[in-house]
Each structure stands twice: as C-alpha cells, then as structure tokens.
Amino acid sequence: MVMPVLATKLFVPPLRPQAISRSRITRKLDDGMRRGAKLTLISAPAGFGKTTVLSEWIASSRLSSPDLRVAWLSLDSADNDPARFQSYLTAAIDSAISESGFSDDDPTGSLDVTIPWLLNKVAQSPGRLLLVLDDFQLIEDPAVREAVELMIDHLPSTMHVAIASRSDPLLPLARLRARGELTEIRASDLRFTPAEAGAFLTRTSGKSLSDKDIAALGARTEGWIAGLQLAALSLRDRGDVSEFITAFTGSNRFIIDYLIEEVLDRAPLDVREFLCQTAILDRLSGPLADATTGSTGGAEMLEALERANMFVVPLDDERQWYRYHHLFADVLRVRLMAHGTAHVQTLHSRASEWFESNDSPAEAVQHGIAGSDFARAARVIESTIPSVRKSRQDTTLLGWLAQLPPEVIGRRPVLQVFSAWASLVAGDVTAVEPQLAAAERQLEAAAGGKTGVHDSEPGSELDSLPVTIALYRAAIAMASEDMPAIRQHAQRARDLTAPDDHLGRGAAAGMLGLAAWSTGDLETGIVEFRESAANLRRAGNVLDALSTTIVVSDMLVTLGRLKEARAAYERALLETEASGVEVPPAADLHSGLSRVLHVGGQAALATQHLSIAHDLGEEAFAHEHRYRWSIAMADARRTEGDLEGALDHLRDADKEYRRGFFPDVQPIGALIARLWIEQGRAADAHSWATDNGYAVQGELTYLREFGHITLARALIAHNTPSSLADAATLLDRLLDSAEGGGRAGCIIEISLLVATILHAQQKPATALASLERALNLAEPEGYIQLFLDEGAPILALLRTAAGAGIQPDFVRLLSQSIRNRLQVDPTSTLADPLSERELQVLRLLATELTGPQISRELHISLNTMRTHTRHIFLKLEASERAGAVRRAETLGLI
Amino acid sequence: MTHPPDHGDAESGRYEIRLRGQLDQRWSDWFEGFTLTNQTDGTTTLTGHVTDQAALHGLLRRVGDLGVTLISLNVTHNSKEEPES
Numbered sequence: 001m002v003m004p005v006l007a008t009k010l011f012v013p014p015l016r017p018q019a020i021s022r023s024r025i026t027r028k029l030d031d032g033m034r035r036g037a038k039l040t041l042i043s044a045p046a047g048f049g050k051t052t053v054l055s056e057w058i059a060s061s062r063l064s065s066p067d068l069r070v071a072w073l074s075l076d077s078a079d080n081d082p083a084r085f086q087s088y089l090t091a092a093i094d095s096a097i098s099e100s101g102f103s104d105d106d107p108t109g110s111l112d113v114t115i116p117w118l119l120n121k122v123a124q125s126p127g128r129l130l131l132v133l134d135d136f137q138l139i140e141d142p143a144v145r146e147a148v149e150l151m152i153d154h155l156p157s158t159m160h161v162a163i164a165s166r167s168d169p170l171l172p173l174a175r176l177r178a179r180g181e182l183t184e185i186r187a188s189d190l191r192f193t194p195a196e197a198g199a200f201l202t203r204t205s206g207k208s209l210s211d212k213d214i215a216a217l218g219a220r221t222e223g224w225i226a227g228l229q230l231a232a233l234s235l236r237d238r239g240d241v242s243e244f245i246t247a248f249t250g251s252n253r254f255i256i257d258y259l260i261e262e263v264l265d266r267a268p269l270d271v272r273e274f275l276c277q278t279a280i281l282d283r284l285s286g287p288l289a290d291a292t293t294g295s296t297g298g299a300e301m302l303e304a305l306e307r308a309n310m311f312v313v314p315l316d317d318e319r320q321w322y323r324y325h326h327l328f329a330d331v332l333r334v335r336l337m338a339h340g341t342a343h344v345q346t347l348h349s350r351a352s353e354w355f356e357s358n359d360s361p362a363e364a365v366q367h368g369i370a371g372s373d374f375a376r377a378a379r380v381i382e383s384t385i386p387s388v389r390k391s392r393q394d395t396t397l398l399g400w401l402a403q404l405p406p407e408v409i410g411r412r413p414v415l416q417v418f419s420a421w422a423s424l425v426a427g428d429v430t431a432v433e434p435q436l437a438a439a440e441r442q443l444e445a446a447a448g449g450k451t452g453v454h455d456s457e458p459g460s461e462l463d464s465l466p467v468t469i470a471l472y473r474a475a476i477a478m479a480s481e482d483m484p485a486i487r488q489h490a491q492r493a494r495d496l497t498a499p500d501d502h503l504g505r506g507a508a509a510g511m512l513g514l515a516a517w518s519t520g521d522l523e524t525g526i527v528e529f530r531e532s533a534a535n536l537r538r539a540g541n542v543l544d545a546l547s548t549t550i551v552v553s554d555m556l557v558t559l560g561r562l563k564e565a566r567a568a569y570e571r572a573l574l575e576t577e578a579s580g581v582e583v584p585p586a587a588d589l590h591s592g593l594s595r596v597l598h599v600g601g602q603a604a605l606a607t608q609h610l611s612i613a614h615d616l617g618e619e620a621f622a623h624e625h626r627y628r629w630s631i632a633m634a635d636a637r638r639t640e641g642d643l644e645g646a647l648d649h650l651r652d653a654d655k656e657y658r659r660g661f662f663p664d665v666q667p668i669g670a671l672i673a674r675l676w677i678e679q680g681r682a683a684d685a686h687s688w689a690t691d692n693g694y695a696v697q698g699e700l701t702y703l704r705e706f707g708h709i710t711l712a713r714a715l716i717a718h719n720t721p722s723s724l725a726d727a728a729t730l731l732d733r734l735l736d737s738a739e740g741g742g743r744a745g746c747i748i749e750i751s752l753l754v755a756t757i758l759h760a761q762q763k764p765a766t767a768l769a770s771l772e773r774a775l776n777l778a779e780p781e782g783y784i785q786l787f788l789d790e791g792a793p794i795l796a797l798l799r800t801a802a803g804a805g806i807q808p809d810f811v812r813l814l815s816q817s818i819r820n821r822l823q824v825d826p827t828s829t830l831a832d833p834l835s836e837r838e839l840q841v842l843r844l845l846a847t848e849l850t851g852p853q854i855s856r857e858l859h860i861s862l863n864t865m866r867t868h869t870r871h872i873f874l875k876l877e878a879s880e881r882a883g884a885v886r887r888a889e890t891l892g893l894i
Numbered sequence: 895m896t897h898p899p900d901h902g903d904a905e906s907g908r909y910e911i912r913l914r915g916q917l918d919q920r921w922s923d924w925f926e927g928f929t930l931t932n933q934t935d936g937t938t939t940l941t942g943h944v945t946d947q948a949a950l951h952g953l954l955r956r957v958g959d960l961g962v963t964l965i966s967l968n969v970t971h972n973s974k975e976e977p978e979s
Contacts, residue, residue: 045961166958226961252936254915254962327961334924 008283008315010092012132015055016309020200022049025189026057029162032183033061038155039176040162041169044187046327047226050164051313053190054132057162057216067127070493071096076282078362080141081395082111095120097125111147113583113619116154123156135326144171152176191223200225204232204309213245220249226327230259233309234266260331263310274301274323275310276339279332280347280370282363283315283323291354292347349373356380365400374408378455382415385461398422413439414456417468424475432476436469467496467504474511478661486515506535506544513551518663520702520741522555529555547585548573550592550625551662558665560744562600562781569593584622587613591629598635601784601817612616618894627656631671639785641821643679647672665701667692670710681718689714696730700737705746708734712753719760728757748777749786756790759797764848771797772806779810787814792822795889802894803847816892832875836892841868843894846885908970909950911940914963924960926953937965 005894032040042050061068081087122129139145149171152161163169176182192200198214201207209217223228231248238244244262251258264272277293278284286299302322305312311328315321324332336344348371349841355364356376361384368377381400384636401409401419409415418735420435443465445453456462470493478483490511497504513528529548536545549572556565569592576586590613597606613620613629621629632651637646654668669692673685689711696715700708708730715727729755738746758767778786787794796813802811834842844854855865869881876891878884887894916932926949928942944950957964 046959047961168954222960252916252932254938255919256960257916257918326959330924330959334920337923338920787918 005272006283008321009074009076009088010072010095011074011315011317012058012070013051013055013211013315014317016052017060019052019056020192020196020203020523022053022056022196023060025053025058025185028185028189029057029183030061033160034178035183036157037176037183037268038161038181039152039171040160040183040185041173042162042164042185042190043166043168044185044190045166046330047224047325048187048190049132049225050185050190052225053135054162054164054184058130058132059864061130062445065128067612069096069125069127069129071129071131072134073132075136075138077138078396080139080144081399082141082143082147084140084396085139085144085147086111086114090114090118093122093129093131096129096131097122097127111143112150115147116617117619119154119156119159119499122159127158128443129159130162131159132162132164134164136169137167139169146394151894190225192218192225192228193223194218197223197228200228201232203233204229207238207241209235209241216245216249221255224255226256226325227259229309229311230256230263234259234262237266254325256331258327260335261867264335271305275305276332276336277328277347279324279336280344280367280816281323281351283321285321286360288351288354292351294429296326310337319419319731328577345371345373346373349376352376352380362396369403371402375455378404378415379409379457382412382418382456382461385414385418398425410438411455413442413454413465414461416442417465417472421472424472424479429476429479432472439465440469464498464501464504467493467508469497469502469505471507471511474508478511478514481518483515483519486511490515490638494539502539506532506539506541507534510548514661514663517551517665518703520705520743522559522741522743526552526555526559538863540874542579543581543583543585546576546581546589547622547625550585550588550628553592553596554665557596557599558743558745560748560777560781560783562596562745562783565763566593566596569596582616582620584620585625587616587620588622588625588628590616591625594632595635598632598639599785600782601788603636603639606632610636624658624660624662627658627668630656630665631668634675638675639788639821643675647675650675666706670707671709674713677713677717684717685710685714696726700733702737702741702743703745705734705737709746709749709753711751716753718756723736724757724760728754731757733849743781744777748774748783751777752786752790752794755797756794762824764800767797767803768800768806771801772804775801775807775810779807783816784814788817788821791818794818799846799885799894800848802843803849808843813894815889815894819889819892834872834875838868838872838875839893841865842872842884842888845872845881846868846888846894906943906945908935908941908943910966910968910970911953911957911964912939912967913940913957914965917962921960925956941970 029040042053044050045434058070058072062070065343073092073570075085079088133148139148148161148163148169152171155161163171168445173182175182194215197218198209198211201209201214201217217228217231221231234248235241236242248258248262264275267275274289274293276297277300278289281288281292284298284302286302289298289302290296303319306314306319306322311325312322313325315323323329336347348367350371352364352367352371352373353376355361355367360378364380365377366375368380377400381397381404384397397418401415401422404415409419414698416435416439420432420439423429423431423435442454456465470489474486474493477483477489490508494505494512495510497508509528509532513525513532516522517525518529525812529552533552534546536542536548549568553565553568554567556562569589572589573593575581576589590609594606594609594613595611597603610629610632630649633651634646634649637643637649645649650668650672654672657668661866669688673688676682676685689707694704694707696711698704698708712727712730712734714859715723715730731750735747735750735754738750751770755767755771755774758764758770761767774787778784787798788878795818798815798818802808802815841854841859844857849857851865851869852862855862858865860868872883873879876884878887885894895903911928916935916936917930917938919930922928922930925940926942928940931939931941933939940953944953954964954967
C-alpha cells in the first residue's frame with residue numbers, strides 16, 4: 001500500500017503525570033456509558049483539554065473494566081478521502097479487537113460495505129469496544145460523515161463511540177439527544193473550576209499562589225485550560241508573581257498573544273528558533289526536526305520540551321514522534337510567517353526531502369507543494385501511481401494533482417496521463433484527449449532518440465503508457481458510444497501490450513467485448529470476454545474474472561445456448577463457494593443463475609438462488625449488477641401470478657440500475673411494459689414503446705431489439721386486425737435481424753409470437769410452421785418459460801403441434817405446466833387409466849384430423865380406432881370428441 | 895437563506911467580524927489579509943472582503959480554531975445592496 005498506516009494516528013495519548021484529575025467529567029462519561037448511550041461528544045474550542053479528558057477517561061475505565069478495548073483514531077484533513085479513512089478506521093478497530101493486531105481479511109469494498117463488516121466483527125469479538133475519533137472537526141467529506149452516521153445507527157451493544165471536535169459535527173445529534181443516546185461534554189463542563197485552576201497552576205508553575213491571584217487568573221482566562229497552562233509556564237522561574245498577574249489580568253490583549261510572547265521571550269534563543277521552525281510539521285521526530293532546521297539535537301530538544309510541558313504531545317511509547325498542541329502550533333506558525341515566505345518554503349522543502357527519503361510519500365508531497373518544490377512533489381506523486389491505483393486512494397491523488405502547476409505535470413507523461421484519467425473520471429471528457437496527445441508526443445520524441453523531453457522515471461508505468469493511452473481513448477469512445485472508435489483504440493491497446501501485461505490485455509479484451517456486444521456481435525463478445533477473464537486471472541484478479549460470467553451468460557442466453565450459460569454460472573459459483581468469497585460478485589452470480597434457471601422454467605430452484613444471494617448480504621453485490629437481483633425477483637413474483645409484486649421489484653431495479661459501460665439490452669422500462677400487457681394495460685405498454693421511439697418501421701439495432709419485441713407484444717395484445725398486421729410486419733423484420741446475428745434465443749420468442757398472430761388470423765398451416773421453429777430451437781436447450789408466460793391462450797396452438805407430432809414430449813411438458821399454473825386440481829386422476837394406445841388416439845383427437853385420417857396415422861383400422869375412442873369417452877366420462885379433449889386437458893393427459 | 899445560492903454577487907462583499915480580546919497585527923496573514931483593528935472596548939474587528947460564502951465559512955473556522963470568542967458578524971458593504979428580509 002502506498003500510504004502505510006501511521007501507527008502514530010492510532011496511539012492513545014498517555015495521561016500526563018502532572019494532569020489535574022477531572023473526575024467530575026469522567027464520572028459523567030461513565031454514567032453515559034452505563035446508561036447505554038451510543039455516542040459521547042466532547043465539543044469545545046481548541047485548548048479546552050478534550051484529548052486529555054479522553055485519555056484520563058480511558059485510563060480510569062481500563063482500571064475498572066479490564067475487558068474494555070480502545071480503538072483510537074486521531075483524524076487529520078487527509079481522512080476526508082473515504083478510502084484513507086476506511087483503512088485507518090479498519091486498522092484502529094482491528095488493532096483493538098484482534099489479538100494479532102492488523103488482520104489481513106479486510107473487505108475490499110467501499111465504506112458502506114466496510115462499516116457493517118467492521119461492526120459485525122466487533123459484535124463477535126469478546127469484551128467492549130470504545131472507538132475514539134479525535135479532531136472530528138477536520139472531517140468535511142459527506143461520504144465519511146455518512147459512514148460515521150451509519151456506524152452510530154447500527155452500533156452493537158458492546159460498542160461505544162466518542163467524538164472530540166472543535167465544533168458540533170453534522171451528525172443527527174438532536175435525535176440521539178432525544179433518545180438519551182448522547183452524552184455531551186461542552187466547554188462549560190471543561191472549564192477549570194477555581195479549585196481545579198488553583199491546583200493546576202500550583203502544580204504546573206511550581207509556585208504557591210494566593211487565592212486572589214488564582215481567582216484573577218481564572219477570571220482572565222475564563223477557565224480556559226490552554227490559557228492557564230501558558231500562564232503557569234510564564235510564572236515558572238519568575239520572582240514577581242503578583243506583578244505578572246496584575247499586568248496580565250489588566251491587559252486586553254488576546255490571551256495567547258500575550259502569554260506566548262511571555263513564554264517565548266523567556267525561553268533561550270535555540271528553543272525559540274526550534275519551536276518556530278518545526279511548527280510547520282504536523283508530526284515531528286528528532287531526525288525530521290534536524291533535517292528541517294538544518295541543525296542537530298532535535299530529539300533531545302523534543303524530550304526537553306515535553307518535560308517542560310511546552311505543548312508537545314507524544315505520539316508513541318518510544319518518544320520518537322511528537323506533535324505540537326494544535327493551538328500552540330497555529331500561534332508558532334503565525335510568528336514564523338513574519339520571517340517571510342521564502343524562509344517558510346525552505347523549511348517545507350527540507351521536510352519534504354526527509355519524508356521522501358523515509359518512504360512517506362503523502363507527507364513528502366504535502367510539504368513539497370507547501371514549499372513550492374513542485375518538481376519533487378511531482379516525482380513523488382508519479383511514483384505512487386501504481387499503488388494508488390491498487391488501493392483506490394484516488395481522492396488523495398486527485399487532490400494533489402490539482403495543486404501542481406500544469407507545466408510541471410506536462411513534464412511528466414505518466415503524470416499527465418493520470419491527470420487525463422482524472423479528467424475522465426470527473427466527467428470533463430474534452431480535457432482528456434489534449435493531455436493524452438501531449439503525453440504521446442513526448443513519448444514519441446523520446447523514442448526518436450531525443451533526450452530530456454520529459455522527466456518521467458523509467459519503469460513499468462512508463463513502458464505501458466502507450467497501452468494506457470489507447471485504453472483511455474477507448475474509454476472516451478465508450479462514453480460517447482462510438483463503437484468503431486472503441487474497437488480501433490482497444491485493438492491498438494492490445495497490439496501494444498507486452499505478452500506479460502495481463503491487466504492491459506484483459507482491459508483491451510473487455511473493451512473489445514463490450515463493443516461487440518453493443519453492436520449485436522455476440523459470438524465475438526463472448527470470445528473477447530472469455531479472453532479478458534483469462535488475462536484477469538493471470539493478473540491475479542479472480543473476482544473481476546468471475547464477474548465476466550454475468551455478461552457472457554447474458555449473451556449465451558440470447559444466442560440460444562441456455563445450457564452453456566447455466567454451466568458457466570455453476571462453475572463460477574463452485575469457485576466462489578470453494579474459496580469462501582462473500583464479496584461481489586458472489587451474490588450477483590446467484591442472481592444471474594436464478595434468471596437462467598427461470599428461463600429454463602425451473603422456478604423453485606431459481607427462487608432458491610435468490611434467497612442465497614439475499615442471505616449473502618448487501619456487501620456481496622456489486623453496484624453495477626445489484627438491479628439484476630430485483631429483476632430476478634420480479635420474474636419469480638410474476639411466475640407466482642403476483643404481478644403487482646413483480647412491478648414493485650422492477651421499480652426497485654430501476655432505482656438500483658447504474659448506467660455503466662454495459663449495454664442496456666433489456667431496459668427495465670420494457671420489462672415493466674410487458675407486465676402491464678399481462679395486466680391488460682396494453683395501451684400503456686404501447687405508449688411506453690412509442691414514447692421511447694420504438695416503431696413498426698423503426699430502425700432495428702440489437703440494443704433496441706428487446707424494446708421492439710415489447711412493442712410487438714403490445715400490438716398483439718391490442719388484438720385488432722390492423723394491430724396484428726403491424727405486429728406481424730415488425731416481427732418479420734425482427735426475425736431477419738435476429739437471424740443475421742444468429743440470436744437463437746430471440747428467434748424462439750419472435751417465432752412464438754408470429755405463431756400466435758397467425759393462429760389468431762386463422763392461418764393454421766403457417767402458424768404451425770412458425771411454432772415448429774420455436775419448438776425445435778427451444779427443446780434442446782430447455783427454453784420453457786417463454787411458452788409458459790403465454791398461458792392458456794397458447795394451449796390450442798400447442799395442441800396442433802402435438803397433433804402434428806412436433807416435439808411431442810416437450811409439447812406435453814409445456815401444456816401440462818401451463819395447466820398446472822392454471823391451478824387445475826392435480827389430485828384428480830382417472831379410476832381407470834388410459835392405455836398407451838388410447839393416449840395416442842386421444843392426442844390425435846385433439847387435432848383437426850378426421851377419424852379416417854387418425855386411423856391412417858396410427859396404422860390401425862377405422863374400427864379399432866372407434867373402439868379406442870369409445871373406451872376413451874367412457875373413461876373420461878365424455879359423450880363426444882370436444883368434451884373428451886377438454887377433460888383430457890384438465891387432467892393433464894395431453 | 896435570504897438569497898438564492900446562484901446569486902453570485904450577493905454572496906461576496908465586505909464583512910466586519912468582531913472578536914473578544916485584542917489580537918496582534920501579525921494575525922492579519924492568518925485571517926486572509928483582513929484588516930485587524932483593536933477597539934477601545936477590548937475587542938478586535940476584522941474587516942475585509944470575501945469572495946463567496948465558502949470563503950466566509952473558512953474564515954470563521956479560523957476564528958474558531960484560535961479559540962477566540964466571536965461576538966458579531968456584519969455585512970458592511972455589498973456590491974448589490976438588497977434589503978435584508
């Protein structure tokens with residue numbers, strides 16, 4: 001990871017030995033904890049001892065309850081990057097509750113995934129946990145704030161959160177307060193009482209002060225601890241105590257200005273210099289201080305300052321790292337600024353150099369930028385790109401890029417291309433290409449033998465830059481749905497990749513696959529996505545490789561290869577289950593398999609996989625596939641006959657749908673329109689289609705195929721001679737197009753619909769031919785649901801197929817299933833069952849064939865045929881042919 | 895909000911911020927170039943121009959960070975005067 005977790009941020013500040021006990025406050029905190037409050041808020045301006053109170057509380061709580069674990073996180077402004085906040089929060093909680101400290105099974109998802117995961121982990125761990133978030137006022141990012149809110153809302157009973165902040169955080173405090181779930185410590189609680197002030201002043205200054213002096217100081221500082229501490233420091237080694245107090249209390253000057261001057265003026269010159277120069281550092285160690293001041297003795301100086309109570313706070317047990325008290329640092333920085341900006345920049349630049357050579361890129365960049373040392377900052381930023389990409393700490397990197405002058409970025413093609421990507425992510429598409437082109441020109445010049453054309457360091461990032469550029473260009477083309485351009489750039493990326501650049505090859509294949517899919521060339525789409533998956537696996541990215549199963553299976557179903565789609569899902573699920581994957585795409589794979597099973601008419605099994613997906617939990621779904629579960633749920637409800645429930649799920653799906661790079665081949669609007677048709681709202685469905693530009697003579701592309709078939713269904717449902725004719729015309733065109741793309745799955749649906757139209761138009765011969773085509777394509781792969789969805793009206797049509805001997809077993813299965821769905825009592829059976837021969841005759845009786853034709857068909861005499869018929873009528877308690885056929889249908893015999 | 899947020903000009907303007915205690919001149923840089931004036935009543939006023947609401951909020955945060963007490967905040971001049979509602 002590029003930015004290692006700084007252990008100093010997780011260090012619980014130790015209680016200072018000379019601290020004044022604030023038991024009245026810690027008692028209040030204890031009471032809150034005991035009452036079951038979820039949150040403790042310590043909200044007061046700088047210098048009120050918020051952190052000290054927390055330290056004391058933790059020290060005393062640990063004594064009274066040894067099972068208390070403490071996770072401490074000192075926030076800084078960089079924690080507004082959700083990815084960074086997430087890694088620190090995880091590290092803080094992990095190191096508190098895991099015996100082994102940091103665990104390596106951290107989730108890879110975003111904050112809204114990590115928070116429930118962490119809380120679950122806390123709930124399962126023994127003992128109680130106190131999480132402290134110090135300096136919360138620095139958190140401004142809404143995503144981080146929402147994550148904290150989410151955490152507080154779902155806190156396990158064994159966990160408590162304490163927040164220290166200079167201003168009230170934007171959390172639902174009123175709600176927590178109303179429910180008694182909030183303990184508040186505010187400035188008025190924190191101010192020293194006269195007694196506390198007296199004890200503190202005496203202890204810190206080493207002077208015994210009169211009650212009058214103490215009262216005067218207390219009044220002047222209003223119990224503000226930072227003020228009292230400075231006053232105590234000023235008093236130390238001073239003979240004229242009363243004189244000082246009179247002068248101080250008589251002055252109107254801002255306390256800090258007055259007192260720091262007093263303290264600094266009395267300090268030796270080297271201490272004064274040291275304090276001012278190192279005030280630019282957010283955390284400091286001896287070696288870092290030496291590098292920054294250009295002097296020596298920093299470590300000893302820091303220890304001396306700590307002993308002298310000079311506002312330095314240790315950040316670890318070894319006394320290696322310290323920070324200044326925030327308020328003190330602010331004041332020192334203001335004094336430093338008076339020395340001129342050039343001096344300040346030199347200090348920052350030296351600090352940046354130290355951090356760079358000590359593997360702290362984030363701080364090296366921060367000080368490099370502050371010191372206008374942009375060349376160094378740019379070099380460090382560039383070196384972090386590979387790991388930032390892995391750890392997804394993009395926000396940090398983007399923030400840095402924005403602070404670099406364009407000409408510095410322009411010197412480094414690697415940085416420039418990353419900046420182009422940043423523009424792409426920010427949606428500023430027009431800014432992308434000029435940056436890519438500029439980087440490309442530099443690469444070409446360098447390849448042509450020119451030296452000094454750019455500053456990017458040699459290495460794999462630079463080597464693969466031409467591939468990266470081509471991939472980003474393909475991504476731009478994707479945003480504008482320019483298919484030929486996607487193909488051109490992705491192909492170029494592929495041509496440029498080194499054989500071992502699996503990630504690059506995987507990305508190029510994925511883009512080529514998307515382009516093929518979007519244009520209806522599904523065979524190529526499948527080949528490319530499988531190639532992409534193979535490369536992703538080689539690159540070690542198994543989860544993304546598994547995700548390709550979803551798109552490949554979508555294409556297989558459309559191509560009429562249902563069994564292959566099912567096998568692909570089952571293989572992928574075996575892999576996830578074997579490796580215990582409970583992150584995306586585990587749940588998405590179950591949703592996908594459920595849909596495939598549904599198409600195959602296996603409703604019960606399909607529903608089972610939806611439950612499994614649901615039980616895996618939200619964190620096992622990928623954002624871009626989440627809607628698929630809701631669509632599959634809608635299918636399940638629809639099969640149960642609950643059309644309103646199905647519509648509800650489709651509305652959810654619509655909310656969850658994220659427009660990504662995947663083509664929207666089955667628009668949710670079309671699925672909703674199809675349900676309307678079933679509800680008898682054909683007119684609404686028709687309006688939806690025309691509103692979305694679907695028309696009988698409209699241009700037919702693969703992406704609009706599903707919508708156009710939906711329009712045809714609306715026209716069929718309208719059921720007038722002219723609407724049927726329109727539907728026939730449209731379906732005829734659609735059939736051509738589906739045949740052109742080899743999309744057997746679509747041909748089944750279209751042929752079936754054509755057959756129903758022809759049947760309604762009393763054209764039995766052509767209707768049967770069309771149905772036969774649908775049945776012949778559907779039977780081997782088991783496309784059952786399409787027929788079942790047609791319901792009772794299709795029974796007569798199926799009867800003609802049975803009569804003609806087309807796919808007899810399959811047709812019987814379909815007819816029976818439809819009747820079962822019509823809720824025929826399955827228990828009614830015949831007392832005297834029909835013989836095999838009688839069943840054959842019965843099936844033919846259900847057709848248009850005449851008696852002599854039937855006997856010829858079965859190679860039996862007319863008389864034998866009539867005997868069979870009589871037995872059949874007897875057994876079915878029917879008096880004539882039509883009645884026998886109806887009865888047989890109800891019983892599921894044909 | 896008395897002004898719609900897209901009303902850019904109405905956001906910027908001159909402000910006067912009054913603080914408890916007398917601050918040294920050296921804080922001027924800290925407060926983004928605002929002019930510090932020590933008043934006879936023991937308060938300090940900061941006067942200056944802010945470009946928009948975000949800048950004003952940033953400035954107020956600096957006041958808070960310093961631990962000084964904020965007494966009042968007034969608009970002293972606005973390029974597009976509008977009556978306060």
